[in-house]
Amino acid sequence: MPTIGIDLGTTNSCMAVFRNGRAEIIANDLGNRVTPSYVSFTGNERLVGEAAKEEATEYFKNTLYQIKRLIGRTYDDPSVQADMKLWGFTVINDDNKPKISVVHDHKRNVFRPEQISAMVLEKMKIAAEAFLGETVTDAVITVPAYFNHAQRKATRDAGLIAGLNVIGMINEPTAAAVAYGLDRQSDSERNVLIFDLGGGTFDVTIVKIKGRKFDVKATGGDTHLGGEDFDNILVKYFVSEFKQQRGEDISENKRALNRLRVACEAAKRKLSSSTNAKVQVDALQGGHDFRSSISQAKFENLNHSFFERVLDTVKNTLSDSGLKKENIDDVVLVGGSTRIPKIQAMLEKYFDNMKLKRTINPDEAVACGAAVYASSLGFVKDPALEEFALEDVIPLSIGIKSHGGKMSFAIPRNTKIPTKVRKTRSTVADNQERMGIKIYEGERALIKDNHFLDEFTISGIPPAPRTKGEVEVLLEINACGILHVEAIEKITGNSSEITIARDKGRLSENEIKRMVQEAEKFRERDQELKQRCNARNALENYAYTVKEGVDQKNLTRQQRESIMSKVTEILQWLDINKTEPPEMSELEEKKRELEEISQ
Ligand code: AMP
Numbered sequence: 001m002p003t004i005g006i007d008l009g010t011t012n013s014c015m016a017v018f019r020n021g022r023a024e025i026i027a028n029d030l031g032n033r034v035t036p037s038y039v040s041f042t043g044n045e046r047l048v049g050e051a052a053k054e055e056a057t058e059y060f061k062n063t064l065y066q067i068k069r070l071i072g073r074t075y076d077d078p079s080v081q082a083d084m085k086l087w088g089f090t091v092i093n094d095d096n097k098p099k100i101s102v103v104h105d106h107k108r109n110v111f112r113p114e115q116i117s118a119m120v121l122e123k124m125k126i127a128a129e130a131f132l133g134e135t136v137t138d139a140v141i142t143v144p145a146y147f148n149h150a151q152r153k154a155t156r157d158a159g160l161i162a163g164l165n166v167i168g169m170i171n172e173p174t175a176a177a178v179a180y181g182l183d184r185q186s187d188s189e190r191n192v193l194i195f196d197l198g199g200g201t202f203d204v205t206i207v208k209i210k211g212r213k214f215d216v217k218a219t220g221g222d223t224h225l226g227g228e229d230f231d232n233i234l235v236k237y238f239v240s241e242f243k244q245q246r247g248e249d250i251s252e253n254k255r256a257l258n259r260l261r262v263a264c265e266a267a268k269r270k271l272s273s274s275t276n277a278k279v280q281v282d283a284l285q286g287g288h289d290f291r292s293s294i295s296q297a298k299f300e301n302l303n304h305s306f307f308e309r310v311l312d313t314v315k316n317t318l319s320d321s322g323l324k325k326e327n328i329d330d331v332v333l334v335g336g337s338t339r340i341p342k343i344q345a346m347l348e349k350y351f352d353n354m355k356l357k358r359t360i361n362p363d364e365a366v367a368c369g370a371a372v373y374a375s376s377l378g379f380v381k382d383p384a385l386e387e388f389a390l391e392d393v394i395p396l397s398i399g400i401k402s403h404g405g406k407m408s409f410a411i412p413r414n415t416k417i418p419t420k421v422r423k424t425r426s427t428v429a430d431n432q433e434r435m436g437i438k439i440y441e442g443e444r445a446l447i448k449d450n451h452f453l454d455e456f457t458i459s460g461i462p463p464a465p466r467t468k469g470e471v472e473v474l475l476e477i478n479a480c481g482i483l484h485v486e487a488i489e490k491i492t493g494n495s496s497e498i499t500i501a502r503d504k505g506r507l508s509e510n511e512i513k514r515m516v517q518e519a520e521k522f523r524e525r526d527q528e529l530k531q532r533c534n535a536r537n538a539l540e541n542y543a544y545t546v547k548e549g550v551d552q553k554n555l556t557r558q559q560r561e562s563i564m565s566k567v568t569e570i571l572q573w574l575d576i577n578k579t580e581p582p583e584m585s586e587l588e589e590k591k592r593e594l595e596e597i598s599q
Helices: 050-054 079-088 115-132 149-161 172-182 227-246 255-272 295-303 302-319 342-348 365-379 510-553 557-576 583-598
Strands: 006-010 014-021 022-025 038-040 045-047 090-094 095-103 107-111 136-142 164-170 191-197 202-210 213-222 278-286 287-297 330-334 389-393 398-402 406-411 419-426 434-439 451-458 470-476 483-491 495-500
Touching: 006 115, 006 172, 006 365, 006 434, 014 365, 022 365, 038 050, 038 095, 038 115, 038 495, 045 050, 045 115, 045 510, 079 287, 095 115, 107 115, 115 149, 115 510, 136 149, 136 172, 136 287, 136 365, 149 164, 149 451, 149 510, 164 172, 164 365, 164 389, 172 213, 172 330, 172 365, 172 389, 191 302, 202 302, 213 302, 213 419, 227 278, 227 287, 227 295, 227 302, 255 278, 255 287, 287 295, 295 302, 295 342, 302 342, 398 419, 398 470, 406 419, 406 470, 434 470, 434 483, 434 495, 451 483, 510 557, 510 583, 557 583
Parallel strands: 006 136, 136 164, 191 330, 213 389
Antiparallel strands: 006 014, 014 022, 038 045, 090 095, 095 107, 191 202, 202 213, 278 287, 398 406, 398 434, 419 470, 434 451, 470 483, 483 495
């Protein structure tokens, strides 16, 4: 059974398979190499990919996109709060979990972000099966290097809901490094900096590549920085310009905002190859057209602080890796937003006019690397990957809550995985019997600013004066990034442990099971709808064939009139039911009526 690699992107998704010694991109059902990460609910239909994206303007309330910006986050996350204001669809708060509310099939439906991402993944799975001609279950899904534990788990859950067996996850820039390294086929050692700026996330990873060995030195990034932020800046700029031009405020008009966003994204792309771009939207609000333009210089000025942030991350990651910029042999660009000339110019300047490597396809490299990794994990190894070895790092530090709400760092960020660390915790009271161990992830000094992972309590500590009772905490991260924590009381040997495979607030096994069943129902509905559409088209064709045949046959006037009246009735009926195909039984009944009369 083939294993595939899927790059589940904020804006677009892409997938590949490794076979016959090379990674091959799998095109979707329309023949496109990337699929928009969009899901749209229109009437009683569920659309995914290109078809869904086309509905973004008309069915803006029910067209979902940028879901990767919600996945694994809490409702009160400031970035969720800011994004919500710009989206056409509605995000609701369910016990601090963001959920998406849409109207589908005349009913209100509420989805977890994992379920929506699963719909995109399922579409990819189906396309992969059509391309490869066999069932595809095993997959590697990519995640931004800087995704935290919750975001990784939620992405994995999305895979499970889509019916995939997620055999591994790989950081997006690491995957790009693999694609780059295999493409280059060089045996000399090179330090490569992968600069990955996509639609919603930004990652920098420094990898030492030697032959087919990939050793990640450091990784840094921002899970909420990318092309969509540049679009948002443009939207805000033009909202205020429209207000000046027409005295109308469109900031609450989600339809108008959506239409303006499409125009802004197109202008942004144009500015990567021209110095000026027009932004035009007909009847934006109150019947007023919007006509404006923006220069490349103005675009760069508006996004100045974002671009600065990008460069700061490069500097910090270099410092974490212990390398100097002079030690970097190649800077490789990945992600659609690296086409922005200013970004390229800033990087070139920082690396003393080094020529940036744009030899790998920025939209496809991540999927190709994921396919290589998937193949290396699969049962049948491709001979081309015999010497393949990948060592990755953890992007965020792991720590334990210590006295006064402070974070006691146990595994610093950029530690190679797998790893094992021991920490000793002392009692804080005389004759303390129990000790709570709370695990966090993040870089801040106080745990309240970091991300809570899980907790447990160890009991049966023998009586001792404060600070004399001791517990040893063993933290272990395996190659898949799963953290296992164990605490052992030193004298008695009592122990307690947890595996942080599913942190608080994420989906339980039962919830995933339920969502898998729901996804199954959607699949059946889609299938049924497709069947009805096909039957509707077949009946329409049949009606036209009968109509054409009437003139050629030797019929009485009465016969001709009765056939034509049935044909007209059926064609009118089909026309009325154009948007929503009728039930199968009704279609069959009409077909039977036409058959009877025409025979
Ligand atoms: P990715 O997530 O790698 O597919 O990148 C998608 C992002 O790249 C979106 O925000 C696009 O608007 C952006 N993008 C694609 N092409 C260009 C371009 N020529 N200039 C600027 N941004 C682009």
